[in-house]
Amino acid sequence: MKLFDVYPLYDVTPVTAKGITLVDDKGETYHDFYGGHAVISIGHSHPHYVKRLKEQLEQMAFYSNSIKNPLQEALTRKLETLSGCADYQLFLCNSGAEANENALKLASFHTGKAGVIAFKNSFHGRTSAAVAATDNPKINAPLNLQHQVDFIPLNDVMAFEQLISRGDHCAVILEALQGVGGLDEPTSAFYQFVAKKCREHNIVLIADEVQSGFGRTGMFFAFQHHGIQPDIISMAKGMGNGFPVGGILIHTHLQPSLGLLGTTFGGNHMACVASLAVLEVIEKENLMENAAKMEAYFKEKAGKIPQVQKVKGRGLMLGLEFEEEVGELRKRLIYNQHLFTGGSANKKLLRFLPALNITANDIDLFFERLKNELA
Numbered sequence: 513m514k515l516f517d518v519y520p521l522y523d524v525t526p527v528t529a530k531g532i533t534l535v536d537d538k539g540e541t542y543h544d545f546y547g548g549h550a551v552i553s554i555g556h557s558h559p560h561y562v563k564r565l566k567e568q569l570e571q572m573a574f575y576s577n578s579i580k581n582p583l584q585e586a587l588t589r590k591l592e593t594l595s596g597c598a599d600y601q602l603f604l605c606n607s608g609a610e611a612n613e614n615a616l617k618l619a620s621f622h623t624g625k626a627g628v629i630a631f632k633n634s635f636h637g638r639t640s641a642a643v644a645a646t647d648n649p650k651i652n653a654p655l656n657l658q659h660q661v662d663f664i665p666l667n668d669v670m671a672f673e674q675l676i677s678r679g680d681h682c683a684v685i686l687e688a689l690q691g692v693g694g695l696d697e698p699t700s701a702f703y704q705f706v707a708k709k710c711r712e713h714n715i716v717l718i719a720d721e722v723q724s725g726f727g728r729t730g731m732f733f734a735f736q737h738h739g740i741q742p743d744i745i746s747m748a749k750g751m752g753n754g755f756p757v758g759g760i761l762i763h764t765h766l767q768p769s770l771g772l773l774g775t776t777f778g779g780n781h782m783a784c785v786a787s788l789a790v791l792e793v794i795e796k797e798n799l800m801e802n803a804a805k806m807e808a809y810f811k812e813k814a815g816k817i818p819q820v821q822k823v824k825g826r827g828l829m830l831g832l833e834f835e836e837e838v839g840e841l842r843k844r845l846i847y848n849q850h851l852f853t854g855g856s857a858n859k860k861l862l863r864f865l866p867a868l869n870i871t872a873n874d875i876d877l878f879f880e881r882l883k884n885e886l887a
């Protein structure tokens with residue numbers, strides 16, 4: 513048997529990891545400024561995270577959603593405290609795509625409609641409705657194209673108004689700060705307009721916070737920078753610091769009924785503890801404040817590099833835009849400088865998605881090594 517060959521791989525095999533440091537099978541050290549695509553929120557093998565997971569594993573790893581699991585309640589309470597999202601209910605699942613799939617499905621149940629409005633350059637995952645709401649025809653199979661999705665550019669008020677006047681949409685799905693698309697965001701005024709119109713037309717507003725949530729942008733959720741209140745918020749990536757956890761926060765005006773949604777693995781004991789450990793560390797180590805502080809430091813340093821055309825993003829969801837495409841640069845950064853960085857649909861954007869507890873010294877190291885490759 514061999515692996516189904518869908519991932520273009522770098523020739524590196526990390527075997528241990530601590531903080532932002534990875535060590536490969538040859539004993540070489542690497543620095544992780546990619547976080548496995550915004551997943552590593554509190555650093556690899558954070559001691560509190562390891563302790564909590566080990567203890568839970570020894571106690572009980574899993575049972576299905578047919579029994580009471582107080583860890584789910586504990587996670588709900590902690591999420592409310594840290595996010596400030598009080599009037600919401602939590603449904604747990606296993607990935608970002610699954611979170612969005614459930615969000616879209618709920619919107620459709622709630623309104624009885626099927627149309628979805630999404631934005632140009634969006635990425636919402638690879639399952640049925642989530643991939644249909646993703647602006648990338650290459651990853652949509654004919655099966656997925658049965659969904660009714662309309663894509664509009666960010667900030668296009670006219671296009672939005674025209675679409676909603678049709679009356680056949682159940683949801684608007686947005687990334688407050690686009691991730692895979694390349695760190696674009698519209699004005700707050702545009703988002704506030706969209707939120708207002710959704711309320712008026714009974715359209716469910718879904719904020720996809722799979723990448724931008726859990727403190728990554730310096731606030732708990734990226735939509736909080738724009739003063740809007742979505743009906744559903746989807747989460748995953750940083751939620752479990754590598755343990756697969758996803759979820760949606762559903763506003764209390766959307767009511768559950770038994771059997772409406774479900775999953776075998778979602779909300780299992782290990783997943784809840786992984787996410788609780790992440791939230792405990794974010795709170796104890798003030799990681800949202802650190803993300804905002806490190807953003808300012810990063811932007812100041814980036815501004816001094818002549819080859820950088822634009823610095824994009826917020827918190828520790830950042831990117832440097834160059835005149836040239838960055839694919840080769842990313843390879844050189846890994847192989848020559850031992851730095852992991854990220855890419856995006858915008859081929860000129862080098863992405864920076866480290867753990868939220870990085871320090872100014874880590875950022876200094878990043879820029880020193882980047883400069884070596886730009887010289």
Ligand SMILES: Cc1ncc(COP(=O)(O)O)c(C=O)c1O
Nearest residue numbers: 607608609635636637691722723
């Ligand atoms: C904004 C956003 N939504 C959804 C997803 C899909 O998440 P997953 O790969 O966990 O299904 C991603 C993944 O990159 C994402 O960035």
